[in-house]
Amino acid sequence: MEWLRNLMLPAQGSAYAGEIDTVYMSLFWLSVVLFLGIAIPAVYFAWRYRYRPGRVTPHVTHNTVLEIVWSVLPLLLCVGIFFWGLKGWLEYAVAPGDAMEIQITARKWNWAFEYPDGSRDAGTLHVVVNKPVRLIMTSEDVIHDFFVPDMRVKHDIIPGRYTEEWFTPTVMGQHLFTCAEYCGKGHSDMHGTLIVESQQDFDNYIATGGTEWEAYKGHMADWGKIQWERKGCNSCHSIDGSRSKGPSWKGIWHKMEKMRDGQVVLVDEAYIKESENQPQAKIVEGFEPIMPTFQGLIKPHDFEGIVAFIQSLGTQQAQQAPQTQ
Amino acid sequence: MIEYQVQTMAAKVGDLPRPKKNYLNETKGFWSWAGTLDHKRIGVMYLVGTMFAFLLGGCFALLIRLTLLTPTHKLFGKVLIDAETYNRVFTMHGIIMVFLFIIPSVPAALGNFVMPLMLGAKDVAFPRLNLASFYLWVTGALMAITAMVLGAVDTGWTFYTPYSTTTDGPVTLMTGAAFVLGFSSIFTGLNFIATVHKLRAPGMGWFDMPLFVWGIYSTALIQILATPVLGITLVLLMLERNFGIGIFDPRIGGDPVLFQHFFWFYSHPAVYIMILPGMAIISELIPTFSHKTIFGYRAIAYSSVSLALVSFIVWGHHMFVAGQSQLATVVFSALTFLVAIPSGVKVFNWLGTMYKGNISLDTPMLYAIAFLILFTIGGLTGIFLGTLSTDVHLTDTYFVVAHFHFVMMGGTVTAFLGGLHYWWPKMTGRMYAEKWGRVACVMYTIGFNMTFLTQFFLGAKGMPRRYYNYLDQFQPLHAFSTVGSWVLGSSLFLTAAYLLASLRKPADAPDNPWGGTTLEWHCSSPPITHNFEEQPVVEREPYDYRPVKHA
Amino acid sequence: MSTTPIDLPHGAQGAHDAGHGHGDVDPHFQHHFTTMEQQNDTAKIGMWLFLVTEILLFGGLFVGFGLMQGRYPREFVEAHTHLVRWQGSLNTIVLLFSSFTMVMAVDSAKKNKPSKTVWYLVITIICAFVFLFVKYLEYSHKFEEGWYPAKWYRGVGDAIPGSHGYATFFAFYFMMTGLHGIHIVVGIGLLSWILMRARRGEFSSAYYTPVDLVGLYWHIVDMIWIYLFPLYYLIQ
Ligand code: HEA
Ligand code: HEA
Ligand code: CUA
Numbered sequence A: 001m002e003w004l005r006n007l008m009l010p011a012q013g014s015a016y017a018g019e020i021d022t023v024y025m026s027l028f029w030l031s032v033v034l035f036l037g038i039a040i041p042a043v044y045f046a047w048r049y050r051y052r053p054g055r056v057t058p059h060v061t062h063n064t065v066l067e068i069v070w071s072v073l074p075l076l077l078c079v080g081i082f083f084w085g086l087k088g089w090l091e092y093a094v095a096p097g098d099a100m101e102i103q104i105t106a107r108k109w110n111w112a113f114e115y116p117d118g119s120r121d122a123g124t125l126h127v128v129v130n131k132p133v134r135l136i137m138t139s140e141d142v143i144h145d146f147f148v149p150d151m152r153v154k155h156d157i158i159p160g161r162y163t164e165e166w167f168t169p170t171v172m173g174q175h176l177f178t179c180a181e182y183c184g185k186g187h188s189d190m191h192g193t194l195i196v197e198s199q200q201d202f203d204n205y206i207a208t209g210g211t212e213w214e215a216y217k218g219h220m221a222d223w224g225k226i227q228w229e230r231k232g233c234n235s236c237h238s239i240d241g242s243r244s245k246g247p248s249w250k251g252i253w254h255k256m257e258k259m260r261d262g263q264v265v266l267v268d269e270a271y272i273k274e275s276e277n278q279p280q281a282k283i284v285e286g287f288e289p290i291m292p293t294f295q296g297l298i299k300p301h302d303f304e305g306i307v308a309f310i311q312s313l314g315t316q317q318a319q320q321a322p323q324t325q
Numbered sequence B: 001m002i003e004y005q006v007q008t009m010a011a012k013v014g015d016l017p018r019p020k021k022n023y024l025n026e027t028k029g030f031w032s033w034a035g036t037l038d039h040k041r042i043g044v045m046y047l048v049g050t051m052f053a054f055l056l057g058g059c060f061a062l063l064i065r066l067t068l069l070t071p072t073h074k075l076f077g078k079v080l081i082d083a084e085t086y087n088r089v090f091t092m093h094g095i096i097m098v099f100l101f102i103i104p105s106v107p108a109a110l111g112n113f114v115m116p117l118m119l120g121a122k123d124v125a126f127p128r129l130n131l132a133s134f135y136l137w138v139t140g141a142l143m144a145i146t147a148m149v150l151g152a153v154d155t156g157w158t159f160y161t162p163y164s165t166t167t168d169g170p171v172t173l174m175t176g177a178a179f180v181l182g183f184s185s186i187f188t189g190l191n192f193i194a195t196v197h198k199l200r201a202p203g204m205g206w207f208d209m210p211l212f213v214w215g216i217y218s219t220a221l222i223q224i225l226a227t228p229v230l231g232i233t234l235v236l237l238m239l240e241r242n243f244g245i246g247i248f249d250p251r252i253g254g255d256p257v258l259f260q261h262f263f264w265f266y267s268h269p270a271v272y273i274m275i276l277p278g279m280a281i282i283s284e285l286i287p288t289f290s291h292k293t294i295f296g297y298r299a300i301a302y303s304s305v306s307l308a309l310v311s312f313i314v315w316g317h318h319m320f321v322a323g324q325s326q327l328a329t330v331v332f333s334a335l336t337f338l339v340a341i342p343s344g345v346k347v348f349n350w351l352g353t354m355y356k357g358n359i360s361l362d363t364p365m366l367y368a369i370a371f372l373i374l375f376t377i378g379g380l381t382g383i384f385l386g387t388l389s390t391d392v393h394l395t396d397t398y399f400v401v402a403h404f405h406f407v408m409m410g411g412t413v414t415a416f417l418g419g420l421h422y423w424w425p426k427m428t429g430r431m432y433a434e435k436w437g438r439v440a441c442v443m444y445t446i447g448f449n450m451t452f453l454t455q456f457f458l459g460a461k462g463m464p465r466r467y468y469n470y471l472d473q474f475q476p477l478h479a480f481s482t483v484g485s486w487v488l489g490s491s492l493f494l495t496a497a498y499l500l501a502s503l504r505k506p507a508d509a510p511d512n513p514w515g516g517t518t519l520e521w522h523c524s525s526p527p528i529t530h531n532f533e534e535q536p537v538v539e540r541e542p543y544d545y546r547p548v549k550h551a
Numbered sequence C: 001m002s003t004t005p006i007d008l009p010h011g012a013q014g015a016h017d018a019g020h021g022h023g024d025v026d027p028h029f030q031h032h033f034t035t036m037e038q039q040n041d042t043a044k045i046g047m048w049l050f051l052v053t054e055i056l057l058f059g060g061l062f063v064g065f066g067l068m069q070g071r072y073p074r075e076f077v078e079a080h081t082h083l084v085r086w087q088g089s090l091n092t093i094v095l096l097f098s099s100f101t102m103v104m105a106v107d108s109a110k111k112n113k114p115s116k117t118v119w120y121l122v123i124t125i126i127c128a129f130v131f132l133f134v135k136y137l138e139y140s141h142k143f144e145e146g147w148y149p150a151k152w153y154r155g156v157g158d159a160i161p162g163s164h165g166y167a168t169f170f171a172f173y174f175m176m177t178g179l180h181g182i183h184i185v186v187g188i189g190l191l192s193w194i195l196m197r198a199r200r201g202e203f204s205s206a207y208y209t210p211v212d213l214v215g216l217y218w219h220i221v222d223m224i225w226i227y228l229f230p231l232y233y234l235i236q
């Protein structure tokens, strides 16, 4: 029945997932049995007792024994299911004391993570294999929800409070996480990658922001593109010129960008830095001030990459720039 | 006069001498309808109104499915609608289907028409209030449509704060529409309760009432007990949005989760406002078409009332991961399972009724069998959601979407269609094209399962709901679901077509085309304005198929 | 399972009698009822059901208040002390008294004393206005102090960071007493309508249902106040 489970449920990324799946599959089989127990008689009776003119039907008004049986049996089943569900849930409800704590701040439509040592990142969450993690979550605006299908965990993230969820990842590699509470325009783009790695890789990542970027030395624009995806810039900025929640990055390098208040700003490294740290300082004309700040979330070489990436997307409009004051 | 004839689909003119005047032609002209106090005409007006709502909501649904056909939403190279529009579309779909269509459809449209007939009464207790409820519905509908024209709202049908208090769009107007519709529903419920208490025909004790009446009565209890809470919640939402009253706003000390408690305190009972009338119809169809007395009359009657009562104490199962206290979560899960019992009791009793029956498979009965199958799936998947550990994974995914379409559409709408066909001859005096009815019903069932069975798999695999964009891996199932929605939609358009076509024929319906035993079959088709030529007196059980003749 | 046909009271047979007011029948009698008594009972059931919905309408607010009180116990208790107890008490007495006069109005209508009915109704209406006047005094005092609801709150406690409880308290205070006040205003309207009809001498021992129903409404409005009063003015 392994194949059936794989057909129906996502890959298992935690020990807990296995337990939930057992409950799920049992409920599935129970439902199949109950369903057939109802559907088969319904169809069979319709055929077996199909209409014959003049046939007289028995006048049976009730049968107390039968009625008690079909009330009490389901009740017992339900009690059983309840306790089984409770058991699995209790495990999920209380995080172990030795769990690594990571703070999550959700906002439209992006995730910011803060690790125990205070280092921060956006969009991508790194955790250590076989080590419980406890997520302490809050929101800056509306309700979001941190859902990791492979771990079978999910919890709402509520402004003005801290909520929690935890899991123990057991499978190394990349897993999807996604926002599961409706939060507006970018709700369906609010996903990211959970990277489950060895303690060593994790420590390295915390200390240096990872060494991954070193492989991109010399072609930082590619690294920038990865950041564009990982940090969640892609949920608002396209790179093909199409308009999204934010301006496309295509062709903005060294463009004279017109702001809401009428001033015109040259898109250069400093301006990109400012957009990242204080996005509300200057608002591009025609857009809403919805970009969240990424202050402290972007490591220097990641920033370098983003700038290179934006540069690589073309500067064709630079010539027009001087016309304006 | 009263003979329980056993026949299917004999399209012959009925037993009673057909009166020249009936409720449809007694008076004529716009005002004779707009100002009518006749429960039958009000029922018909509700029917027309809710059918338009269904059509509108259905068109939005088809648009949702079309958008989700591909992950890029491109059709012939063009993006169909953008994310913001998509959010508005599913919100409007949900609001229209819930508040404008399904809540009023069975009680206020069919119930209004049939219930007084079944009770042997001349009208409902408060005919003027009945008309006022209808106009409240119209007002609510107009407000909702105005809001739609003004750009619609993107809050989801659940209006969760703080999203709903901060997003743009005519949220206040839309909330106001739901508020007004709520009062329409309250007044209908109040009216029906008073009717059942005071206007039963002589000789009709509580346990001589048809089960449809029990279902509508239980529904009415929920309508008057739960809807006021929705009313106050929506008022708070409007105040919050426009004046920052702060009860739901965390920045000034409020609590957004409190809104969810209020909302579900209404909206969970509301799902039983939706299903109980559906079950009520099935409890009529099965004995009538099995030509056999209902099995477990009292059990079914009591289960309606107990569903109504239990529905008030399970609302927290919508908030297992939404930040309510852990104790509450456990308690609500335990209580949730209680609703499975009365639902099961009904299902088993219906099967017991079919056993050794004499079952004619006319269109209404086909819908009843479809109901049994679809509702069971919907109900059993509700158990997955009520179970704590599995709900954590499944909540807010397409699994929930599939669950509630199975119960609301597969349950209530299926029953509604069954009831509509069942009482169509009574309401209009015309038989519809039986063959097309059966074709449409089979198409409906196939299309329905294609559309929504797939969504269970999507959801369990991790596809969240209210998603405009989705991962490529989900595309095959989404595409299949979309194709299913076309089959489903076609079956409904077909239904509308042959039903409307039947209106163009001369009146041909017998008074009792199906051999029903309840009182509405004892008046002519269509009934006269005051329903019965003589005040009926009840002397037999409601579903007595013993071949006794008496004058 | 009753099987014997029941003797129908007179009038039940007249199915064709669309009869709004034939001969000896009361002009208020509606055709779909069998007897006047049945009609009056039905009207009363309707009113009771409506009152149930009213209670639930306020019930939501009471529950919300309770939950928020649990969240900000200290702030709520302190905010309570800013309400003026004599005003609340005075209003309680006024409303209780008006309930009494309302009972008397119904009673005198039942006993065929129309002029007394009129006078009792007038007193009831005056009480309602007194109540509203006291409410006006109360509200204007709150406004002067800056105790507006929620985000406009400018009063005491403002300076304590994070102690939003005061604002929430006054949000509930204004909503609940405000909603109740609206019910009083509606009540004044209903009472005046009944008063007009009573002056025209429409009510008698045979027909006084409207007086009865408005009376029920008025009692429920009082009763809600009886719950609001201790909730806001007596808790310290
Ligand atoms: C007609 C409407 C209707 C009906 C009848 C039901 C019926 C049930 N629903 Fe459903 N539900 C909705 C409409 C409805 N629901 C809607 C609209 C939502 C989502 C709203 C939103 O978020 O937008 C929802 C969401 C919803 C949730 C929240 C999911 C989430 O968001 O995480 C839950 C959780 O417990 C739930 C459970 C149930 C249960 C246990 C029943 C039970 O009543 C089912 C009982 C029936 C059976 C079980 C089948 C027959 C019984 C037997 C054959 C007996 C034997 C059975 C056993 C032994 C188990 N429903
Ligand atoms: C009664 C309730 C009801 C009904 C009947 C339906 C019917 C349908 N729903 Fe609906 N749906 C909801 C209630 C309902 N829905 C709710 C509450 C939500 C949640 C919204 C939210 O998240 O806020 C939702 C959400 C929802 C989603 C999820 C959107 C998302 O999360 O992103 C989807 C996606 O597939 C969907 C699809 C459909 C389809 C294809 C139908 C089809 O079955 C529709 C077919 C109908 C027609 C095509 C109309 C035909 C009618 C006529 C021709 C009129 C005359 C007819 C006769 C006389 C017979 N619905
Ligand atoms: Cu964030 Cu949905």
Ligand SMILES: [Cu+2]
Residues within 6 Å of the ligand: B267, B268, B271, B314, B315, B317, B318
């Ligand atoms: Cu529910």
